Amino acid sequence: MAPITQASDETNHQALLDKLDLYAIRKPFRKPTWKPPQRRNKNVKQIIAEASRKEASVMATQNNSGSSTPLPPATGADTGATTPANGVNRQPNIAQAAQNLSQLVLEKNLRAANSTGPTVTYTNIEAAPSLHPASQRHYCDITGLPAPYKDPKTRLRYHNVEVYGVLRTLNQATTENHLAARGAHTVLK
Numbered sequence: 001m002a003p004i005t006q007a008s009d010e011t012n013h014q015a016l017l018d019k020l021d022l023y024a025i026r027k028p029f030r031k032p033t034w035k036p037p038q039r040r041n042k043n044v045k046q047i048i049a050e051a052s053r054k055e056a057s058v059m060a061t062q063n064n065s066g067s068s069t070p071l072p073p074a075t076g077a078d079t080g081a082t083t084p085a086n087g088v089n090r091q092p093n094i095a096q097a098a099q100n101l102s103q104l105v106l107e108k109n110l111r112a113a114n115s116t117g118p119t120v121t122y123t124n125i126e127a128a129p130s131l132h133p134a135s136q137r138h139y140c141d142i143t144g145l146p147a148p149y150k151d152p153k154t155r156l157r158y159h160n161v162e163v164y165g166v167l168r169t170l171n172q173a174t175t176e177n178h179l180a181a182r183g184a185h186t187v188l189k
Contacts, residue, residue, distance in 0.1 A: 055102075141178045142166060155179060 140147040140159040147157035151167050154175045158164050179185035
């Protein structure tokens with residue numbers, strides 16, 4: 001066996017390192033066959049805007065087209081004994097039926113709107129504001145600015161450190177008045 005020299009030992013060592021090196025192996029983040037999904041999630045605002053645009057375009061094409069005009073009365077004596085279902089070979093006018101249906105929905109919504117308060121319908125999303133605690137923003141009791149902080153001692157909301165310094169100087173009566181203005185005071189009997 002040939003004696004191991006310094007140069008051959010280093011080349012063998014380097015070849016072994018290159019062979020076992022994990023960083024040299026290409027590891028793609030995604031598979032080469034990966035493609036982004038075609039379906040895109042939409043928020044409620046986008047869905048409602050699309051629906052209103054679609055409804056407006058359908059109403060505009062129905063109102064301006066000749067297909068929504070009523071058919072002329074039949075010639076001759078129209079006694080009312082014949083209806084489109086049993087005598088005359090008229091095709092049903094789908095555009096006119098859709099327009100009548102949309103008018104009925106709008107009339108129903110108008111009647112509902114004239115009632116005591118707004119109601120939620122398929123074409124009207126006006127409703128009372130949400131009373132869910134997560135949807136309500138909190139404002140500073142002193143400045144009226146958005147309040148990310150709440151004093152645990154006085155239960156007053158405050159905007160920043162300067163307002164917190166003012167809160168610490170208020171007496172109990174003033175603190176109760178601020179809480180009463182917000183409707184968060186407690187009355188002990």
